[in-house]
Amino acid sequence: MPELPEVEVVRRGLADHVLDRTVARVDVGHLRSVRRHLPGPDDFAARLIGRRIHAARRRGKYLWLEFTDPGGSPDSPRGPAAGDDAVLAHLGMSGQMLVADPPRPDEAHLRVRITFDDDGPELRFVDQRTFGGLSVHPLADAAGGGLVPEPVAHIARDPMDPAFSPDDAVAALRRRRTEVKRALLDQTVVSGIGNIYADEALWRARLHGTRPTAALTRAQGRAVLDAAAEVMSEALAQGGTSFDALYVNVNGDSGYFDRSLNVYGQADRACRRCGTPIRRDPFMNRSSYTCPRCQPRPRTRRA
């Protein structure tokens, strides 16, 4: 499940169910799900087997599991260091991480199964569309600070990161030469925001997504980023957003935030603020939802 709140729901579930457990076996059922692990599925499995999981972390929509330091002792853990391996997961559009008791029948789109050396539940990566995937990478220093798996090093911190700097994010947003919604979706500007929460944040900030970032005031930039942080925390508190059974926590349950969406998916429904019908417009092979009254389009620039 895609955006930050949903990924955080999964991270918490993993933290509850797989920490301090040791991997016994890995079954890769679909090559595409480990395509980002360039050395291949056997190497992927070999790098997990025998390792004990120490932490479940997240930045933006990326999720990863760190292992217990192989050289350290339980009494004196040295903590994660650059170069240590971590299992990186991205859920793509339809990925799920499920914690399942082994007798439970396999899901139709089960791609990777991770079994532990205890009698506890296994971890199943289920992904209908296979846009997501798992891979192992060394931890590296991220551009914006922090220790993250190498492929994540280029993305910005997300608004729920304690070290997130709103001022830096506003500056990054205004530095772009594009439209504000595109910039919100750019994970190198601020991470974790996808199509739903971009639309919700823009509605809260009363900005139209096609406004040029270059013309945004600092206050407007700040407002839309604050709105994004706010809407994502509210969504997280409700277990995330879900339209269907594709977006679920590790137990297979859906969140309830879809009931709180103000614009996303609300075409032709009355805006909760002013009553004007919400409109839907094509956007990058997808859709954007706006209230035409609360979020007036910017004046088109003269040629």
Add this chain to the structure above:
DNA sequence: AGACTGACCTGAACGC
């Protein structure tokens, strides 16, 4: 360098 367009997949929902 930075912005933008496809391409990557499967399945559900809809119209004819």
Add this chain to the structure above:
DNA sequence: TGCGTTCAGGTCAGTC
């Protein structure tokens, strides 16, 4: 019923 079209919450390589 069945077939075709459209749509879906993400990212990245390639192009301009």
